[in-house]
Amino acid sequence: MGNNICKECNICVEKKSPTLFLAVTTKCKHDKNICSNCVERHIDANLNGKGDVFIQCPFEGCKKVIEHNDVKRIANQELFERFDTISLRHALRTMPDFRWCKNSRCGSGQIHYERDDAPIMTCRSCGEKSCYTHDVPWHENMSCAQYEEKSKESEAATNHYLMKHTKPCPKCGTHIEKNGGCNHMTCKIRSCSYEFCWLCLADYNEIRKHGNKKHKKTCSLYA
Known part of the structure; x- marks a missing residue:
């Protein structure tokens, strides 16, 4: 029955x-x-x-x-x-005034209401300083204008572009530029084909096996 x-x-x-x-x-x-x-x-x-x-x-x-x-x-x-x-x-990532702490061991983030008017952002959790305007660790002894000028005038300009728009494959080091799509990346070098998370570079084989706890704590996909 x-x-x-x-x-x-x-x-x-x-x-x-x-x-x-x-x-x-x-x-x-x-x-x-x-x-x-x-x-x-x-x-x-x-x-x-x-x-x-x-x-x-x-x-x-x-x-x-x-x-x-x-x-x-x-x-x-x-x-x-x-x-x-x-x-x-x-949701936090879509908020224009929100920034993640740049301390890789922290995993906290906050809204910086002062924005570009007061670009030094101090993490309330660990005290690490970062630059709100450029979304990088705070550039000591340089104002934001000086930081930008130095980037334009030296080889740092190229490095700044690579740092901002590309990420190195964690396995072979080839710089990869993301053009939309999800954050699950595969290195285009055939001899490598390493799979990793675009946001934190975590190994996707480990993520498949053990879930999102294998993302780094600073990653928005970490849980």
Whole structure:
């Protein structure tokens, strides 16, 4: 009798209790035919694989985004907390006055209301000083104007461009420029093909195995 009331999941093709079948999002119009376990795995794969919090419903043809309340309703506590942390970091990155501390061991960040008028930003957590205007560790003994002038007049201009627009492959050192897309990078040098996170250079093989805790603490994808 129990088997007669079970439903089959469209993704894992297993028959399960109807109580495990919930609307993936509050805006979905299709039948509730994907089990919550598969939805959890779908969310987890997007967080770990792409670091993406804008996750679409896995139902074929459905483009509805799984929003914060949907994740809280469906996912287990550990997965929801990870989603919540990464969502917060994504939101902070969109705030123009927010800066992450440049101390790689810190992982804190703050809004600098004085902006360019008072470019020295002191981290409230560790005390490290950074430049709000250039988003780099504070350039001691130089004003922002002097820092820019030196960059233009010397080889530092090239280094500044490379530092700002490119990142070295952690394995072979080849400078790579990111042109849109996600933060999962693959070195284009065929003999290398190293996969890493654009934001913190963490090894993506480790991230696949152990999740987003393998990102560096200063990375917006770390959880």
